[in-house]
Amino acid sequence: MTAETMIQTTGLTKDFGRLRAVDGLNIEVKRGEAYGFLGPNGAGKSTTIRMLTGFLRPNIGSIEIMGKDMLRNPLAVKEKVGIVPDQFGFYPLMNSREHLDFYGRLYGMEKKRLLARTDEVLGLVGLTDRAKSRVGDYSHGMKQRLAIAQALLNEPEILFLDEPTTGLDPQGQYDTRQLIRKLHAGGLTIFVSSHLLNEVDDICTHVGIVKSGRLVAQDSIANLQGQLSKAKGVLVSVSVCRPGELWPIVKGVQGVVGVDPTGPNAFVVHLDRREAIPELARVVASSELGLWNFNEMQLSLEQVFLEMTGGAR
Amino acid sequence: MPPAFVDSVWTIARKELMLHLKTKRLLVIGGVFAALIIIISLYGGYLTGQTQDEPTYEQGAGAVMSIVFSFSAFFPAILAVAMTYDAIVGEKVNHSMYLLISKPVRRESIFLGKLLGAWLAVALVYIVVFSLGFVLVLGMAGTAPTADGAADVYGAVGIILLGTGAWMTLVMLYSSLFKTTASTLITAILSWLFVLSLVSQAGLIYYAVSISGQDVELNVNVNYTPMPGNQTILTFTGFAMINPMPINVSVTDAQGNPVLNELPGADNASHSFVVSPGLYDWTVAAEGDSTTAGAFSNGTVYVVPGASMSFGMAAMDDDMYDNDVAFSLTDGAGQPFPGGEYSVAASGSPSFVQLDATAFAEKNLTEGPFVASVALGNETVYFSTFYSYGESLSGDLAIFAALSGENDDAPGYVRAMYAINPDNCMGAYNYLFNHDYVGILTMTESIGSLVAFSAVCLALGLVVFRRKSLA
Numbered sequence: 001m002t003a004e005t006m007i008q009t010t011g012l013t014k015d016f017g018r019l020r021a022v023d024g025l026n027i028e029v030k031r032g033e034a035y036g037f038l039g040p041n042g043a044g045k046s047t048t049i050r051m052l053t054g055f056l057r058p059n060i061g062s063i064e065i066m067g068k069d070m071l072r073n074p075l076a077v078k079e080k081v082g083i084v085p086d087q088f089g090f091y092p093l094m095n096s097r098e099h100l101d102f103y104g105r106l107y108g109m110e111k112k113r114l115l116a117r118t119d120e121v122l123g124l125v126g127l128t129d130r131a132k133s134r135v136g137d138y139s140h141g142m143k144q145r146l147a148i149a150q151a152l153l154n155e156p157e158i159l160f161l162d163e164p165t166t167g168l169d170p171q172g173q174y175d176t177r178q179l180i181r182k183l184h185a186g187g188l189t190i191f192v193s194s195h196l197l198n199e200v201d202d203i204c205t206h207v208g209i210v211k212s213g214r215l216v217a218q219d220s221i222a223n224l225q226g227q228l229s230k231a232k233g234v235l236v237s238v239s240v241c242r243p244g245e246l247w248p249i250v251k252g253v254q255g256v257v258g259v260d261p262t263g264p265n266a267f268v269v270h271l272d273r274r275e276a277i278p279e280l281a282r283v284v285a286s287s288e289l290g291l292w293n294f295n296e297m298q299l300s301l302e303q304v305f306l307e308m309t310g311g312a313r
Numbered sequence: 314m315p316p317a318f319v320d321s322v323w324t325i326a327r328k329e330l331m332l333h334l335k336t337k338r339l340l341v342i343g344g345v346f347a348a349l350i351i352i353i354s355l356y357g358g359y360l361t362g363q364t365q366d367e368p369t370y371e372q373g374a375g376a377v378m379s380i381v382f383s384f385s386a387f388f389p390a391i392l393a394v395a396m397t398y399d400a401i402v403g404e405k406v407n408h409s410m411y412l413l414i415s416k417p418v419r420r421e422s423i424f425l426g427k428l429l430g431a432w433l434a435v436a437l438v439y440i441v442v443f444s445l446g447f448v449l450v451l452g453m454a455g456t457a458p459t460a461d462g463a464a465d466v467y468g469a470v471g472i473i474l475l476g477t478g479a480w481m482t483l484v485m486l487y488s489s490l491f492k493t494t495a496s497t498l499i500t501a502i503l504s505w506l507f508v509l510s511l512v513s514q515a516g517l518i519y520y521a522v523s524i525s526g527q528d529v530e531l532n533v534n535v536n537y538t539p540m541p542g543n544q545t546i547l548t549f550t551g552f553a554m555i556n557p558m559p560i561n562v563s564v565t566d567a568q569g570n571p572v573l574n575e576l577p578g579a580d581n582a583s584h585s586f587v588v589s590p591g592l593y594d595w596t597v598a599a600e601g602d603s604t605t606a607g608a609f610s611n612g613t614v615y616v617v618p619g620a621s622m623s624f625g626m627a628a629m630d631d632d633m634y635d636n637d638v639a640f641s642l643t644d645g646a647g648q649p650f651p652g653g654e655y656s657v658a659a660s661g662s663p664s665f666v667q668l669d670a671t672a673f674a675e676k677n678l679t680e681g682p683f684v685a686s687v688a689l690g691n692e693t694v695y696f697s698t699f700y701s702y703g704e705s706l707s708g709d710l711a712i713f714a715a716l717s718g719e720n721d722d723a724p725g726y727v728r729a730m731y732a733i734n735p736d737n738c739m740g741a742y743n744y745l746f747n748h749d750y751v752g753i754l755t756m757t758e759s760i761g762s763l764v765a766f767s768a769v770c771l772a773l774g775l776v777v778f779r780r781k782s783l784a
Contacts (some may be wrong), residue, residue, distance in 0.1 A: 108316030
């Protein structure tokens with residue numbers, strides 16, 4: 001089954017003077033994905049999302065969003081997407097409802113639909129109670145929620161969020177992620193840029209990793225973990241009851257390729273096949289060191305990320 | 314469907330207007346403005362009521378209204394700068410621009426909507442304040458409003474708003490050009506105080522310097538209608554405004570033959586001579602080492618029965634504030650006209666009193682001579698009287714026209730440079746009040762130059778706003 005392509009860039013490139021900030025990106029996001037756009041600071045994430053949302057024009061390359069050419073017809077695209085920029089501001093003297101009314105009119109929404117939709121999105125982001133107080137009196141978290149509300153006003157098919165939890169307190173971060181997950185569960189395609197790995201791990205199904213303006217990986221998170229596991233082999237974390245040398249004990253087991261001690265009685269055992277795990281467990285358990293703890297290690301997104309972006313510098 | 318272009322412009326204008334009305338900025342400036350207008354209106358209306366026997370709008374309240382307007386000359390620029398300096402750059406600085414451009418709206422809609430919103434806010438203040446001033450002047454002067462008077466006042470408000478709009482387009486251009494509100498504000502204020510006014514005056518200054526020491530032809534054509542059995546005395550005076558040096562005055566006829574030949578004169582030299590009945594076409598020239606010279610006549614005036622005649626006086630009170638200059642018109646025996654003296658208090662800028670044929674007819678004046686005189690306070694007063702029979706003596710405002718030339722006389726470069734100042738809406742609304750105001754630009758030219766100025770700034774502003782990266 002091939003889902004509809006929602007975002008497609010071809011050779012997307014942006015220069016700032018002599019600096020090439022984004023270099024030939026080919027991004028592809030399909031309907032229903034929650035796509036995390038990951039990269040270290042300065043990798044070109046913001047530049048990319050600004051091009052995707054029409055704030056910046058690329059020097060080279062094309063952007064198609066829902067089959068429409070973003071560069072030629074940005075208004076038709078903006079009508080169908082919601083955008084939460086990394087930096088945004090409101091008019092301090094206006095309240096939430098006035099803001100949403102203003103933005104809704106700019107979407108050309110019909111009055112009745114706009115009123116109904118305003119109530120809906122205010123409820124969705126939990127601002128109904130404060131909808132009539134001036135935005136100048138809002139906390140950062142409330143402004144962030146209003147920013148999401150205004151992006152949802154037009155019932156978009158794609159929601160772009162640029163670093164959506166930056167500057168929020170833990171509760172605010174949690175609420176925002178919950179909200180994004182809920183929206184994704186409702187079928188919305190999400191494109192979120194972030195440098196927070198746990199955030200992307202938490203929210204996203206797919207990930208694109210960018211490094212120095214180039215896309216180094218793009219796939220579902222599960223696939224990336226699988227690929228990396230294949231390349232790196234199977235890792236098993238083993239703890240024993242008594243300190244000692246594990247290598248002489250396990251080196252005879254078929255498939256074991258190495259042991260890294262990580263503590264006086266803790267080790268990581270490298271295997272070249274998963275089938276070797278039961279035999280490894282049996283051998284360690286019956287040795288004089290005794291088996292305390294034994295489990296296969298899952299690669300975290302962090303390891304994937306560090307691996308893809310060239311590891312710890 | 315994205316909203317139509319006009320709809321998004323209006324949506325943005327509406328939001329801007331609402332915010333302007335919620336902000337204290339408009340309230341404070343509008344309040345100061347209103348207070349000033351109300352005080353002037355009350356005072357002016359009171360004076361008009363005191364000095365006019367039968368005040369009419371044209372002669373009384375109208376004249377005061379023109380003072381009100383000249384006091385308000387600097388408000389268009391101040392309001393325009395205050396309302397628009399942060400229109401674009403402010404939204405960039407507080408990042409609200411990002412949400413705005415994430416919507417399906419053209420940049421043109423944003424730019425035009427913001428301009429329209431600010432302009433509407435100012436228009437609202439102007440219309441309220443001037444209506445109040447208009448009513449107060451009339452109320453204090455005890456005159457009834459006339460349709461013509463109202464048309465003058467609101468026509469003038471319209472022209473001021475056009476000038477305000479022209480300033481706004483310029484400030485909007487700055488607002489899209491600069492990165493901080495401070496640099497936009499400073500540039501706008503400098504443009505207002507120095508750059509535009511200096512550049513627009515530069516042509517005039519160059520012209521004044523270039524004609525210094527030359528003969529200045531004033532083209533005062535004296536087409537004197539003969540009065541059987543009477544003589545009149547005409548006096549021509551050379552007058553130096555900028556550089557008061559001795560001046561000579563000469564009068565030549567249409568063939569260039571001397572009528573009054575370069576009599577030695579002093580500063581403000583006056584030369585009187587008897588004019589015999591006859592039809593003359595004379596040119597008055599003033600010569601001297603001065604940047605300006607003017608000529609005018611005063612003295613005995615004949616009233617021709619049945620002829621259309623206008624008569625006026627101008628005075629400049631040199632301490633500007635106390636109203637101790639008064640004009641009066643008496644008959645040859647020194648008696649006031651039947652029905653009382655015509656007089657008006659003058660202060661500040663030259664005040665004109667014009668009596669047309671109708672006014673004379675009302676006084677049952679059929680014959681002269683009459684004497685125009687100016688009663689002085691204890692200070693130096695420059696004055697002139699001027700009058701005309703029928704269509705003639707059109708150059709008698711030469712005292713003011715000398716520097717700038719009459720409308721058609723100022724050299725093209727002077728007029729062209731003058732046209733770039735959005736403050737020249739002043740000239741246009743003076744036309745409305747004085748009807749024959751002699752300025753550098755005609756009303757059509759003033760309005761045309763404001764429209765052209767706005768169009769250029771608007772086009773540049775749109776290009777800059779479209780092309781400039783907002784991220």
